Amino acid sequence: AYAETLTIATVNNGDMIRMQGLTDDFTEKTGHEVEWVTLEENVLRQRVTQDIATQGGQFDIMTIGMYEAPIWASNDWLVALDDLSEDYDADDILPAMRDGLSYEGTLYAAPFYGESSMIMYRTDLMEAAGLEMPDAPTWDFVKEAAIAMTDKDNEIYGVCLRGKAGWGENMAFLTAMSNSFGARWFDEDWNAQFDSEAWANTLTFYLDLMEQAGPPGASTNGFNENLALFQQGKCGMWIDATVAASFVTNPDDSTVADKVDFALAPDMGKGPRGNWLWAWALAIPAGTEKEGAAKEFIEWATSKEYIELVAENEGWANVPPGARTSLYENENYKDIPFAQMTLDSINSANPLQPTVDPVPYQGVQFVAIPEFAGIGTQVGQEFSAALAGQQTAEEALEKAQALTTDEMEAAGY
Amino acid sequence: MATQHSRSAARIMMAPAVILLLGWMLIPLTMTLVFSFKKYLPMRGGDLGWVGFENYVRFVTSSAFWPAVGTTLVIVGGVLVITVVFGVLLAMLLDQPMWGQGIVRLLVIAPFFVMPTVSALVWKNMFMDPVNGLLAHLWKFFGAQPVEWLSDASMTSIIMIVSWQWLPFATLILLTAIQSLDSEQLEAAEMDGAKPLSRFGYIILPHLARAITIVVLIQTIFLLSIFAEIFVTTQGSFGTRTLTYLIFQRVLESQNVGLGSAGGVYAIILANIVAIFLMRIVGKNLDA
């Protein structure tokens, strides 16, 4: 194969940035050049969706998530990744990840890194509050602890949670949380369920918790804002992506690196925990002329060797987590404080049966239907407005119910 | 002036610009119109056939429609009012004799060069962030509870950001206009016994009418389609969803091209209503 130039769309997360820096290794090995299109998450989603839906063919590889993979695969927009080489060891991919990135049993996107969510908390504050975090806490404990840790005068807030509107922002958290409260998005006939009591409980609990123990301006906080707050020592607890663990424990950036510990996301004793499952994965749009080279890249970027390459250059704490079983069996990785908790969290999520009651969709913190991105964001905006105190929980739910019904109707359900 | 020869030459020379713009307008417009009468869902196989006016009905009856129209008008109106009022004041100030006028002008003009995306990012993160933002620090310094700008005062914030970007434009046009005022007119008014405030009201402001019209026209054109500022800051939440943003959500987030296209047609209609309204005033004012 002669040398190609691959155009790769990716998100501007730390692991991907690191991958960009290591591209030379790939070029050296294969001769192919790489052009990076690095975009902020929202922009990226919009760009790649636009391009795939119109068969624009601008990218040879796209970075997509668990949400897109099955939907796009069902439209035959992606190249199946069922013929990867032996060396690659596709079976090493964590089963939860594999399930989420497959459509009808075939893998369509290779996970670059995977994550779930968990509780990160400040051991010193917890101690000061006279409490002890169990490995698998309940929501009620979280609330109690949060209120106990809060000290608004010193800008210490018991819990930092996502509030910024967006299906991948507050709705990721709230949907996962609602699962543990026994709620669901749709019943088996695709009827929206925001008028259910379970949802009312979820939202009321969330708003109450944030009111009592959340930071100001929570309704515009996403992952990044919360990360910054936590690193500055302003949060007692933070329930968010497992990848954040490496940031909050990095003493270069974090003022509290040595006072952090982890726990599983809380539950309500109904079965599901309030954690999600996500992977950023690399996929090849159907119709690209550079399929061969693109596969070579995917194999390189999601391989065991790549993990070792990163470990070599940046240390084990910075390798892309959550994708491969072998990583968690690696001796070097076992020392990493958050490794085990990450794995446990991932394993405790079930994308195929996320809720207490049966549902017609798959996806833990999202609903894997094309309409969800639009609906999720709009619902997220209603909930965000409720968090900002601009409307009550009832109003928010009412609007969410109406607009979801509306959109689903428009889409022909 | 004009002979037959020059008139036909004129027609030929107009042609490229007119044809290009006609193409630029008609081709996408036609496609948008076609899509708007279809059920067009790229995620579900693309073109799913004609549906008549269903998209149009759905778009206006959606609960988001009228608030979006309202939001659009409030933002446009708010920014216009702020930029014109402060633009006039600032222009008057800059017209006064002072030291370093050139440098002050450079400072004032600077925001105009900043990309909307950048300005939205900077404002959102470094100023309006309720914890780390500079404004929050300022509020705390004075012992006040920091404002949660982008949620509690979302519209104000967006209007503020956009106004900051457009204020230089308004100021500069108005400044040039003020400088073109015949100083003898002001002196005449002074001789006639007009106090400074009267001079402003009776002489300066009417003189600026034309320039204000231009500011309003040009800004409206650009403001009707502001997008980056909202995309970056609130993503349409907290009541900042403009019509443009609503269409964006329909087309790109929900991937419902038919519905979005219908929205696009509404937006074009709205823009043209505003345009006709404006053109009437401007047309008159430009002749004078």
Next chain:
Amino acid sequence: MGRITLDKVSKSFGEVEVIPPLDLTIDDGEFVVFVGPSGCGKSTLLRLIAGLEDVSGGEIRIDKQPATHLPPAKRGLAMVFQSYALYPHMSVKKNIAFPMKMAGIPEAEQERKIADAAAALNLTDYLDRRPGQLSGGQRQRVAIGRAIVREPAAFLFDEPLSNLDAALRVGMRMEISELHKKLATTMIYVTHDQVEAMTMADKIVVLRAGVIEQVGSPLELYREPRNLFVAGFIGSPKMNLVTGAGDLMQGAATIGVRPEHTAASKTEGRWKGVVGVSEHLGSDTFLHVHETGLAETVTVRVGGEFDANHGDTVYLTPEEDKIHRFDGEGLRIA
């Protein structure tokens, strides 16, 4: 009512002294014209009187009251600007009403005064128009109307006619003169057109570089210019200033003869020359005569019937008693 006194008034812009200390008295009811070449400080002087510029030194008194530090509006003067300075967005009526509105004069009285002014200035039909819809002369009248309604102690005009075309200028000139006759208010009028100065003034003030060269009635200036500058400035066409005219010099360095005081003949005369251009106006003919050995061109005015063409030889004879004589410094020899 309108006596204006300048006492050692001077004005500098930064380093530059535009007007050295200067004394001048303008009597009540007088029509005073400031003339002088461009940049000599006419406008500046007028603006000092108006209060639109602060004096650098000296005192201004209006009706014996010190006015040096009064703001313009308080001096009771009205000014008509060169550009008219009408308010373009107001109708004629509103323009005229503006100073009264500012003074808070009751509506009814305003109406009456506007009507009077409009009648006096032939503006009644145009009251609802905007300045932009008026001709130059009409605009000029509006500007005057706006001044009149204030019943000022004095009117100040800064080259009010220089934007008008020749024919209109003559008409407006007379209108202003008649207005002065009618109102008998002090008027100070700036121009650099000496015909305007001559025809309108009771008293002309000739300025050069901020210095008063001569003050006097038009005919005084015409008949006895105090120096070469005034001699050359007053009179149209210009006085012929010649040197080396033999025994006519009588010890003077330069002598001056006006075109209208020189006779021309085809056959005989004191000076011989060749006609360059002859301008036939019907009523008069101006001959521009070259090669006289006195000056490059000597201009003479002859009757409309005198027939001389390019290249003809003519003989010129000055009227000896109308000859002006100047010494080496350019000062008139009495």
Next chain:
Amino acid sequence: MGRITLDKVSKSFGEVEVIPPLDLTIDDGEFVVFVGPSGCGKSTLLRLIAGLEDVSGGEIRIDKQPATHLPPAKRGLAMVFQSYALYPHMSVKKNIAFPMKMAGIPEAEQERKIADAAAALNLTDYLDRRPGQLSGGQRQRVAIGRAIVREPAAFLFDEPLSNLDAALRVGMRMEISELHKKLATTMIYVTHDQVEAMTMADKIVVLRAGVIEQVGSPLELYREPRNLFVAGFIGSPKMNLVTGAGDLMQGAATIGVRPEHTAASKTEGRWKGVVGVSEHLGSDTFLHVHETGLAETVTVRVGGEFDANHGDTVYLTPEEDKIHRFDGEGLRIA
């Protein structure tokens, strides 16, 4: 070389006929002036000749060649515009060279012609300046220089002096006259200043509303105006047109007496009146006399020594052989 013939030439703008069909012949070498009030179609007529407007009907011939449909550049005419229309971004030299450059004339010849023109027009020192750095008169000369180098069959001037101030206007007027004498090229000159017309023209064409009222030499027009319009238009100050002057009428509806053909006396005369404004120019005095019962104002020119003031009674006596008589239609009675 420069004979221009208009044959039933007419022009309409849309519905409005600005110039009804009109015949005119301009002979080679003639200096023809178009005069008339503003808006009468002078510029339009000139532009039709230049080819800057299409005729609506009729034929234009230049040197017997049909030129009606030739583009401006092909007609061999040069035009000097009211605003000079110099190219502000080019030096004087480039301005003058421009038409030659367009015609593809070799550099060397261009240089020679520029030098000649500059010498003739006193522009040699300014060749490298931009128009913006020149005075009004100099600009005017550059515009003429640009016209001269093309050696046109005729020069067209559209009010070339109206942007200059009075003094300069007189100077430039003479320069153009002298240029005409030197080049002997046909010149067509538009003005609405009748003094210019009188002093410069070989032939004056008086226009009113696009119609030729009279064509003739300046003195013909002055002495025998064909109708009231021409009578009122030619001569400065205007001819006094009066009615009801008793036996002087001799059957005419209106008679005209020029100010310079009327004598004034303090003691006796044919008409009695009261002096309104008297304008003292030194050389002459113009009396504007009211209450004569003949016309609102009768203007007379008297000597500079005649002393009459506002309100004085004067007696006027017209020179009988200089009286012009017009019938009810306003036409001259021979």
Next chain:
Amino acid sequence: MARAVTTQRKTINTIFAWAVGLLIFFPILWTILTSFKTEATAIADPPVFLFFDWTLENYAVVQERSNYMRFLWNSVIIAGGSTILGVIIAVPAAWSMAFVPSKRTKDILLWMLSTKMLPAVGVLYPIYLLFIKLGILDTRVGLVVVMMLINLPIIVWMLYTYFKEIPGEILEAARMDGASLREEIIHVLTPMAVPGIASTILLNFILAWNEAFWTLNLTAAKAAPLTAFIASYSSPEGLFYAKLSAASVMAIAPILVMGWFSQKQLVRGLTFGAVK
């Protein structure tokens, strides 16, 4: 003839104007300062203004991560190309409108302006499809054309207002002097309108430079300008104020400096014929 002003008044004006000027400029100043801080200093509480350890680290990081020069170059090409192309097309059109006006001239002008009101999001889909068909997605040519079309109405309008100020007599003089229409435009009209054309170019260059919707949506790697560059810094994981500032400064600095140097022309031109 401006009035002489007292020093006291001038001082008050100066203080006031500088205060306002600095206030307006402050967000940019703050961004520039922040770009020289470490991430930790960037969010220090209370904020530090001038006295911190200045570092160039952020610029190094940004430069290392993205090929800044390529984004910059694309911005220059797209903004410059579209503006120049627009001017070339607009000059004849503006000539026609200004010097051979007809009854419909004003209507055409206003219609042109109204095409600017076409909401971009509404027609993104059609345009995208069109670009795929034409094979000009992610090419500079494609963007140059789009940006040109977007700004063409403004360019035509601005040129029209400048041309209208040029007395028609000068063009007629050129015609009399034997210039053809082309020569008339090239040798006389264009040079005379240079200040106007310069400010038209400037303004449209800025508008094209800052346009963020089309440039982002129609490019991937090859033709991506600085608007795409900034989209990769807007909110990464972790602390990012300093890096965001550095990237922002890099994105706006070229245009800011250019704008400052040419502000006289720009200001003169910005009036859209609003000022006679």
